Amino acid sequence: MMAVYSSLLLAVLILGAPYWLLRMATSGRYRAGLSGRLGAIPQALRTAIAGHNVVWVHAVSVGEVLAATRLVSELKASLGDSWVVVVSTTTATGHALAQRRLAPSTVFYLPLDFAFTVRRYLRVLRPKMVVLMESELWPRLIQECAAAGVAVVIANARISDRSLPRYLRLRNFWRSFLSKISLYLAQSPESAERFALIGAPRERVRMLGNLKYDVHDSGANAMTTQIGSLLRRTSLIVAGSTLSNEEEMLLEAWPAIHEAAPDAAILIAPRHPDRFDEVLNMIQKTGYPFLRCSKLSATEPITGGTILLLDTIGDLASMYSIATASFVGGSLVPKGGHNPLEPAQFGVPVVMGPSYENFREVVERMLDADGIQIIKDPSQLGPALIHLTTNRATSTAMGERGRKVFEAQSGATGRTVQALLTLLTESTATKQ
Numbered sequence: 001m002m003a004v005y006s007s008l009l010l011a012v013l014i015l016g017a018p019y020w021l022l023r024m025a026t027s028g029r030y031r032a033g034l035s036g037r038l039g040a041i042p043q044a045l046r047t048a049i050a051g052h053n054v055v056w057v058h059a060v061s062v063g064e065v066l067a068a069t070r071l072v073s074e075l076k077a078s079l080g081d082s083w084v085v086v087v088s089t090t091t092a093t094g095h096a097l098a099q100r101r102l103a104p105s106t107v108f109y110l111p112l113d114f115a116f117t118v119r120r121y122l123r124v125l126r127p128k129m130v131v132l133m134e135s136e137l138w139p140r141l142i143q144e145c146a147a148a149g150v151a152v153v154i155a156n157a158r159i160s161d162r163s164l165p166r167y168l169r170l171r172n173f174w175r176s177f178l179s180k181i182s183l184y185l186a187q188s189p190e191s192a193e194r195f196a197l198i199g200a201p202r203e204r205v206r207m208l209g210n211l212k213y214d215v216h217d218s219g220a221n222a223m224t225t226q227i228g229s230l231l232r233r234t235s236l237i238v239a240g241s242t243l244s245n246e247e248e249m250l251l252e253a254w255p256a257i258h259e260a261a262p263d264a265a266i267l268i269a270p271r272h273p274d275r276f277d278e279v280l281n282m283i284q285k286t287g288y289p290f291l292r293c294s295k296l297s298a299t300e301p302i303t304g305g306t307i308l309l310l311d312t313i314g315d316l317a318s319m320y321s322i323a324t325a326s327f328v329g330g331s332l333v334p335k336g337g338h339n340p341l342e343p344a345q346f347g348v349p350v351v352m353g354p355s356y357e358n359f360r361e362v363v364e365r366m367l368d369a370d371g372i373q374i375i376k377d378p379s380q381l382g383p384a385l386i387h388l389t390t391n392r393a394t395s396t397a398m399g400e401r402g403r404k405v406f407e408a409q410s411g412a413t414g415r416t417v418q419a420l421l422t423l424l425t426e427s428t429a430t431k432q
Helices: 002-015 017-026 043-049 062-079 092-101 115-125 139-148 164-169 171-178 189-197 222-231 246-260 273-285 316-322 357-368 378-390 392-408 412-431
Strands: 053-058 083-089 107-109 129-133 151-157 183-186 205-207 235-242 264-270 290-292 307-309 325-328 350-352
Touching (some): 002 139, 043 115, 053 062, 062 092, 062 151, 062 412, 115 139, 139 151, 151 189, 164 171, 183 189, 222 316, 235 378, 246 264, 264 316, 273 290
Parallel strands (some): 053 083, 053 129, 129 151, 183 205, 235 264, 235 325, 290 307
């Protein structure tokens, strides 16, 4: 079975080589970390782990890195100075954010899931435990960890609506790998049941809650402070994690929003950095005043009607703290949505489209509390943001209800850390 998987993975890489070579030639996003993905361990990482016990955490991209940041911090504090927690990522944006939030020398790219690359990292890192965030199930990594006696944990475990049918169809394939995982720490009862359905041993599946309820951002950020000081009497709508076509929808709705709320500005934060210039071109064509946040040097107040492009990494979460209303992207296109808790933690009312499968449990809790507004199509985007921007009492009340949902569900990080520490102790005792 492992041979079939490796052959298929190799075939995908070979057949897709022209595409990947083209992308690497035209975008730094695809060249980033290539040597590390092929098995070259960065010297800074070798130095960081020297003389320490290691826990390896894998967080694929921005959302998983945000959820893992506090987990890593609390785990390091509990383990002490003789341990180091290293973090691998898959995407360039996730890597950049992890380097900002964690010790840069401990952050690296996940190696390709081949025996020679995975074994090399395991030989150098010699981790006592590997923690995979959410749904990062890599068969070769799981197989090699089992062969090396390394405990594997799926933390904040979830299986999306879209992924479940695929896992069920390949249940016989996955069962052999899932049996090698020591612990599944699910973010909801539904996720726990789904892992059991696809073959995870039920006795190893526990429901500890969603780590993303514990992602607190202080709002004290240099970029946020600068923009907040320029707003003065201008309210700000923050449209975060937007994907292709959503920026067009926002810009089409902007004239009506500006007419109804002339003292409002809007900040658009595309999800992917390689689209910053594309979105800037769209903004420039509107004829409205605009600011590019990475080149912000203005000292004049930001006036109503201004469109800001947030073209930096890691600033969005804190930017929500100065918003009057928010739109969370990936939801007006069929991509499953992004995390509405980022604005909710600041008491900012949230608008999302109908595609929120990736955060369905979170959204449903907020809907039950009337702490979020779900719109059915782009035609409702402008009216929804107008209503929240011009009706402050309604907006404030909705935001407060969303914030209470966020606060009521916290505590998963502490429970997860305790579970990891217990497993580490048990694994050490068994080997002795």
